[in-house]
Amino acid sequence: MVSFESDYIAGAHPEVLKRLAETNMESLPGYGADKYSESAKEKIRELIGVKDAVVEFLAGGTQTNAVVISTMLSDYEGVVAAETGHVSSHEAGAIEYTGHEVLLIPQKQGRIEPAVLSAYLESFFSDENHEHMTFPGMVYISHPTEYGTIYTKKELEMLSGLCRRYDIPLFMDGARLGYGLMSRESDLTLQDIARLCDVFYIGGTKVGALCGEAVVFTRGNRPAHFMTSVKRRGALLAKGRLIGVQFDALFTDDLYFDICRHAISMAERMKKIFITHGIPLFIQSPTNQQFVILRNDRMEQLKKKVSFSFWEKFDDDHTVVRFATGWSTTEEDLAVLNEALEEITVPY
């Protein structure tokens, strides 16, 4: 069955797989000390325009969030996140597992509004005594957010400015970063992100890799003995080449961005298909995840033709569901969706 369940339904992008095969027989040092990891890091550094940025590879998104947050926070600090943030709700308490609190603040369509953050930080740091409370020690944002929405350059500048005023790092979860960058509505570049964030990651798992995320420390702020901290969290791969080779492929000949452009293009066509069939969008997402509201009976019918993800209950009769595109989404897939929708939206 045609699947829009997620952007990680298929294996690796063929170019990525090809590079794994081509380099497979080489003897390489372990734990990320191989030449492909180094090459990938160098390509990323050049792309973001920060020569002395430090790039580190990890295997998955939740792991990356937990490692970055727990190694950068001080003992008495927690991480500020939107109530809908991935770290707040869908990581099974991975941040708390490291001993740190996620400090929840309200959100709008998945985004933290600068005014909300400003009020929160001002209140915390201006009052006399908060020693019985967890200190905000980092701000976590996801871009695109869990609802597919994106920050504008102005918003990111404001968030970054706030973080710098209070001297706490801004961390961007970029599990789907490329889809945000390639969105037609985005006015943010990768260089902007590197300039405005203190640490961020470029997701691979959801953008054509089998696994892997590239964390970028932009300001000489990689925690000391980071490899040891990664090791003790069980996150160090013996064959670090697995991620290094994949990122080296993703950042060769613009592959990473091509993948994202393709997925965005597919998502835009998909959006039109929904609109044509009168399916209401739950949210205006300019990226590769589309959230629509389905009548429950129609949802059940549709499930028989294409697969997608349950998101949340809308009301007793309707459900919010997610359709995602990725490198493997084809025109044929969309045609199947179109046809399936036609069947279920016949007046009855």
Add this chain to the structure above:
Amino acid sequence: MVSFESDYIAGAHPEVLKRLAETNMESLPGYGADKYSESAKEKIRELIGVKDAVVEFLAGGTQTNAVVISTMLSDYEGVVAAETGHVSSHEAGAIEYTGHEVLLIPQKQGRIEPAVLSAYLESFFSDENHEHMTFPGMVYISHPTEYGTIYTKKELEMLSGLCRRYDIPLFMDGARLGYGLMSRESDLTLQDIARLCDVFYIGGTKVGALCGEAVVFTRGNRPAHFMTSVKRRGALLAKGRLIGVQFDALFTDDLYFDICRHAISMAERMKKIFITHGIPLFIQSPTNQQFVILRNDRMEQLKKKVSFSFWEKFDDDHTVVRFATGWSTTEEDLAVLNEALEEITVPY
């Protein structure tokens, strides 16, 4: 340069890579719910002869040790391990990171002797009051050990009997399990291990996979909601297929065991080469890791020809080093080693 640094210097065994490529375009559910993961689990269950064993995949050895140990121990318990155990010394405190103590006991060539374990457990559980001490809640052994040595069936039966007498699980770290099983000196089968251990894992990373370990819970003892516990430790791969497909390949047509037999055969020839050149063995290892004692000046010479791993200082003039074989080790590699040794062992 020819490398004997470890058994994870190369990529995946070609058959494993082939299966990844063949299945790459398929749409599959994430998080290990794919059919290849299920197929691999079924093959392992059949092989070990425990129909209701539960198999779970994780990415690497340290991660597996930390997940298994921390989810199976009670709050007041620690894990008993040899002083030389991987969890004791080379995982950067990964077990302690989960909040649990590693209770060190003496070892012999990497092995825990049944008499030593017996004395330890008897002393702990027979005395009146140990409430100010960490309770031994699991026994961890590695097989082969960190020194390449293996347990006999009789020893494993004794260790298993002790664990069952005190009602604590026996956990076998099988990062290199196949090399132990295929050793000519081994009288243990995989079925024996499944019968005698309460939980063990079959290592993939060091036996031909890009990454991946298969944990086997043999007695209905997988911790409840294990996936959630894995997720919160950052150890759940979105594309679980990556490991499932690899293990499915490893356990098709005896590949896993062929790989190990090859590596053992190469190790045996290597051992002869060392003996021929008068290089003393540090330990009598019947598996794929060989530890030899090199004079420091010769070690420096040898380094220019082949690569290997520093293990430990022997005395001021000598060093213990490790040579490992794997699926990618060839006769040509051994010939290079032989030649290199000839050069350095010319009397001078």
Add this chain to the structure above:
Amino acid sequence: MVSFESDYIAGAHPEVLKRLAETNMESLPGYGADKYSESAKEKIRELIGVKDAVVEFLAGGTQTNAVVISTMLSDYEGVVAAETGHVSSHEAGAIEYTGHEVLLIPQKQGRIEPAVLSAYLESFFSDENHEHMTFPGMVYISHPTEYGTIYTKKELEMLSGLCRRYDIPLFMDGARLGYGLMSRESDLTLQDIARLCDVFYIGGTKVGALCGEAVVFTRGNRPAHFMTSVKRRGALLAKGRLIGVQFDALFTDDLYFDICRHAISMAERMKKIFITHGIPLFIQSPTNQQFVILRNDRMEQLKKKVSFSFWEKFDDDHTVVRFATGWSTTEEDLAVLNEALEEITVPY
């Protein structure tokens, strides 16, 4: 200066101190194995009417919350609490320090409404798959709440019923339990609480002791080897008698309840004084903590005469402050407050 800052401004109630002095020279076993600890436990068991309840002493409220919650939760579980719960906001992340998430739900005047809890639990447990989320494994309520409000018997029965339906324990933080029980508005008895909660504690620190809280496990549910778990959290006092003797005194001749009745009586007079002076109550609290809204300029004036606690900003010109009574509050203290308020509420 007369202080209404908290209910822990003074030392121990004189009767408590007297017992400490009387028993001071006796040789007693350590770690809570002394006869006074046993006597106090027995008195509590009788009072609550649960013969086989298990009582344990700990030193303070945050410690008790962390120990109870972290020893009773499973690895994949978190504790449900009101956004205003002490564990949610004023314990500096003590629960998260143990590796567990606090699952926040909305509150009303500090209370969790049964309907809100019901909706939350139903949603979590009825939907297909929540394995990427922290499981609710306990419900935490404080009684009286952080706003001095109390649950009715009916509410507590409903909360208890919900917890039992989903088989998760209900934990009552009773740091100020006696003030709730002695409130004129309360229809709950200590026996009700023991019957409806799975675990709760009777606070000593805020009710006349120098330190100490008595945790009551009502249903054979004390975690195994609890003393060891307490020890490893650094919460085991060598001279356990310190808490045992104090609780033995508090539960002799109704002292605990006399203390609370006195404080409630003082709080009621205080409330009248506020009303008489036209000072608006922020909340209708029937217990020993009173929250009032002060104009900022008047608050500054008042500070010069009596001390109290900042609670939260009300608006730009007003602040919510807390006045607490305790065993040491006297009529003279209230007279000073009355006089001080007269001065500042003169029309100006």
Add this chain to the structure above:
Amino acid sequence: MVSFESDYIAGAHPEVLKRLAETNMESLPGYGADKYSESAKEKIRELIGVKDAVVEFLAGGTQTNAVVISTMLSDYEGVVAAETGHVSSHEAGAIEYTGHEVLLIPQKQGRIEPAVLSAYLESFFSDENHEHMTFPGMVYISHPTEYGTIYTKKELEMLSGLCRRYDIPLFMDGARLGYGLMSRESDLTLQDIARLCDVFYIGGTKVGALCGEAVVFTRGNRPAHFMTSVKRRGALLAKGRLIGVQFDALFTDDLYFDICRHAISMAERMKKIFITHGIPLFIQSPTNQQFVILRNDRMEQLKKKVSFSFWEKFDDDHTVVRFATGWSTTEEDLAVLNEALEEITVPY
């Protein structure tokens, strides 16, 4: 029965209790911000001769060890301790509970020998790559040790020098510090300790207080927002005065040292009694804990007259037991012991 079980069998020294009573009715701020805590800290600073030392109070020894070690270590570090160290063996894994490893090294009569520490640190820091191992980030010593032995000034200077060479703090567990200082064999002063250690604590619980330990950070090295870190570990007492007043009393008129001198004097007489009766000393302890070897049958007889602590099995027929003295030990107690020994050492 006369008890020599420990140095915490009695309540508080009468002078300490008297001060608690005298200050009991005063209204004081909570959480250690009271004037008695401040006074006690000032007295300690003067005594140790470090004007800008920072003193903090905690409730007990294990708690203090866990708080100090876990707040001072970096993520990738563990604490080096003797195999017999209190943190290694009798704290039920309290250090591991904080996520950090205790790095065990051999000991002699409870002491870490400078040469052993030197070899350990040199080996760790000189070799190329230890990134898969826990970094030694602190050295923990107890003084007196768990066997009652003490360090000489020269030894402490050497340990301190090593720590400074490798830039890791030296932490002294001084649960019984006074007994070490007052030992006739000691050539160490409190000023020496403050100069040579980076952090240490002066134990109160075992030296006349009901509870309480005074941590001294000697070099501007108190971790930032220490109170918040203490709070989140459940170690912050609301009525901080409880410890402040006691330490203020202990450090008034030399009380702390008088208590220790008395206990040492009693221990010396006790040692003579043992020698007179031909009871072999297990170790030559110059402090208030005496370890002797008893024949098992005689041990059983003796138990009926006086109480003491089981320490460890010596051989099948003998046991090592501990007798401790404290502020409450009297000449009469020793007379009872003498008489009891006479009965059991009658030739039979």
